[in-house]
Amino acid sequence: MSSTDYSYDDQGQFFPFFVLTVVGIVTIPLTYSVLKPSSDPGATAPRIKSDFRPEHADLVDSQRKAQRRKERKLKRAIAVVAGWAIMGFMAYLIVVTARIIPKIWNPYDILGIKDSATEKEIKSHYKRMSLKFHPDKIRPDPAKNQTIESLNEYFVELTKAYKALTDEDIRRNFQEFGHPDGKQSYSIGIALPKFIVTDGNGKYVILVYAALLGVLLPYMVGSWWYGTQRMSKERVLVESANNLFREYEEGITEGGIISALTTGLEFQEILKGEKADSGLGKLESRILAEGDVTPLAAGLTTKDRTKLEDLDGGVRRKALGLLWAYLGRVELDDTALNQSKVDVAPIAQSLSSAFSVIALAFTTTGPIMASYSTTQHLLQAIYPGGSPLMQLPHITQSIARAIEGDAKTHLSLQQYMDLPEAYRKRLSVGKGLLTEAQYKTATSVARQLPRLQVEKAFFKVVGEKFITPGSLVSLVVKGRFIPPGSANVPEVNELDLEDVDPDEDDVDAINGRPSKGKDGKVAKEEKPVQPPLAYAPYFAREYSPRWHVFLTDSKQGKIAVPPFTFTTFDKPIYDESGKPTFNMQTLKAQFQAPPSAGNYTFVFNLVCDSYLGFDTKSEVTLVVADASQAVEIEEEEEISEPDEDSIAGQMHALKTGGIAGAPAPKKKKKPVQEESSDEESDTDGEVAEDTSETDTDTDEE
Secondary structure, three states, X not given: OOOEEEEEEOOOOOHHHHHHHHHHHHHHHHHHHHHOOOOOHHHOOOOOOOOOOOOOHHHHHHHHHHHHHXXXXXXXXXXXXXXXHHHHHHHHHHHHOOOOOOOOOOHHHHHOOOOOOOHHHHHHHHHHHHHHHOOOOOOOOHHHOOOHHHHHHHHHHHHHHHHHHHOHHHHHXXXXXXXXXXXXXXXXXXXXXXXXXXOOOHHHHHHHHHHHHHHHHHHHHHHHHHHHHHEOOOOOEHHHHHHHHHHOOOXXXXXXXXXXXXXXXXHHHHOOHHHHXXXXXXXXXXXXXXXXXXXXXXXXXXXXXXXXXXXXXXXXXXXXXXXHHHHOOOOOOOHXXXXXXXXXXXXXXXXXXXXXXXXXXXXXHHHXXXXXXXXXXXXXXXXXXXXXHHHOOOOOHHHHHHHHOOOOOOOOHHHHHHOOHHHHHHHHEOOOOEOHHHHHHHHHHHOOOOOEEEEEEEEEOOOOOOOOOOOEEEEEEEEEEOOOOOOOOOOOOHHHHOOOOOOOOOHHHHOOOOOEOOOOOEOOOOOOEOOOOOOOOOOOOOOOOOEEEEEEEOXXXXXXXXXXXXXXXXXXXXXXXXXXXXXXXXXXXXXXXXXXXXXXXXXXXXXXOOOOOOOEEEEEEEEEOOHHHHHHHHHOOEEOOOOOOOHHHHHHHHHHXXXXXXXXXXXXXXXXXXXXXXXXXXXXXXXXXXXXXXXXOXXXX
C-alpha cells in the first residue's frame, strides 16, 4: 500500500518554481488588461481644432491630465513590470541553480552490467560483486568517506538488483512498478527552504500565513465585492442613486435636477472637512449678485435661489453654489473656489446620467428630456435658458445678447451660421463684441461641430412588406452630419435613403453577423467611425458625444420606445483634411410592434447629449396592418398579360419565348397602401412607413 510523505525542500530548488507560478498567475492576466486596447471611445477619437483657451484653462487641463493618468492604469502597469521582473529572476534561479534530480532505480546500473546480459552472465557478475562487497569481507575506506552503514546499504542494493533480474516475483514488481519492493510511496516537497521553518522561525511563518490568508486575502476580496456592490452601472454610488431617486418629481426641471444632483455623496470627497463651509459666503455673494444679462449673475431663477437658501450649510449647499458658478461662468477670485468649481462639473455629469436612468424607469417624458438637457448644459457650462451661441469660443452672455438683439428666443448655432456672412459679422464684431480673430475662431469651431441632420426616418420589418401586430419593427433613421455654416452641401441621393434587406439565403446578415462571400470567407467588417470628442473647453474631462433615439407618446406624455444610444457610425464623418463628407449615416432601433392593428402616432426624438440645439423632434406614424388583411392584399386581383392576338401580345411572346395560343403567365399586383404623403416609399413596391421630419406616411412610388 502506497503512502504520501511530506518533506521540506532542503535545497530550496523548488522554491523558484513556486514563486514563478504564483506570480505568473497574477502577472499574465494583469499584463493583458494593461495592453489590451481601451474600450473608451474617447481614447482614439478625433478632436475639434481650436486654439481657444478659456479662463482658468490651467485648472481644467490639470484635471484632464489627472484623469488621463488614471485611465493609463499606472498602478497596474507598475505591478506588471514588477511581476515580470520577479518572474525573470526566478527563471534565472531555475537555470543557474544546481538541482538534485532523483535517479530512476535501474538494477542493470546498480550491478554495472549491460542490459543485454544473459542470466548466466548476471549470476556470474553478482557472485564476483558479492565476494568483493560482502560486509564480512570489506572494510570501510575513510579516504573515500565510506562507512559500515553505507557499505551495508550498497550490498543490499546489489542483492535487490540481482533478485530483480533473477527472481520472478521481484522481476514482476520491477517491471510493473519500477522497484523490486512493488509500489512505492512518494514524497511531496514543500516549496519553502528549510531554514524558514527551522531554527525557531516557524512561528513567524505561521504569522505570515495567518496575515495573508486570514487578513489580507479576505480584505482584498471583500474590498472588491463591496466596490462592485456600492457602485451602480452608471458608475455612481448606489447610495447617491437612491438619493436621486428620492428627489425625482414628475414636473422636475433643469434647475430642480441640478439641485437634486447635489445629494450625491461623491461631492463629499472633494468638499470634505473644512472645505464644506470655507468660502461659502463669498461664493454665494458672487452667484447671487446682479447679472449683466440675467437677474442673477449665475443665471438662477427665483425658485433656484430659494432652493439654495433653504439648504443648511455644508457639502450640499457648497456643491450647489459651485455648480451654479460653473454654469454661469462666474469668476470667484479665489484659487481654491475656482478649483472646486471645475471639479464639481464631471461629478454632476455622472450623476445626471444616473438620473436619466431613474427618469426612464418612470417613463415620463418631461423629466427624461430635462435630464438630457441638464447634461448638455453641464458639458457646455451654460446655465439653463442660456444662449446656445455660448458654445462657441469667446462668446459670453453679453455678446450673445448683443448678437440676438431683442429676440424673445435664442438663436441656435444653425440659425446663427445661416445668416449672411456680412450681416453675421456685423452683428458679432465690434466694440464690446468679438475681434476679427475671435470671430474667425468662433465660426471655425462652429463649422466643425458634428450636427446630425435627419433626412428620413421610417419603420420596417426585415424581409416583410407590411408591419403586422407583434412583429419586430426597425426604426430606421437616415441622416447626414452637416456642421453649422457648411457650404456646398450636396443634394440627398434618393438611393441613400433606402434600406435594402439582405438576401433571403443570407442567414448571417439577417441575424446581424458579417455575411460570407461566394468563396465562403467572411467579408471584412468596417471599423466603426468615432465622432470628434465633445467641444467643451470648460469641462474638465474628455467626453465622447452620445446620440439617443427614442419615441414618445405626446398624448400621454410617456416614453413609447426607450432610447437607443449611438456613439459610433458606419461611415466617415470627416475626410483626411477635416472637411465634412456628408455621408449618409444609418441608425436602427428595434422594438416590438403593438399587439393590434391601427395607426399609431409617436414623436420621434434624436438627442445629442453634448450640444445645445442639435436635437431633432418630429411626428411619425407607425401603420400596423392586420395579418389577414396583409395576406388578402398580396393575393388580390392578378393582372393578366396582354392578349396573345394583339400586337403587344405577340411582342411579349417573342420577348419571353412564349408560344402563340398558350396561356400567358400571370403576375401579382404589387400591394400599395394608399396614404397621404409627400415622400416616396421604399423601392420594389414595398410599403415602408416613412417617418421623415416633414412626413410620416407612405405613398405609391
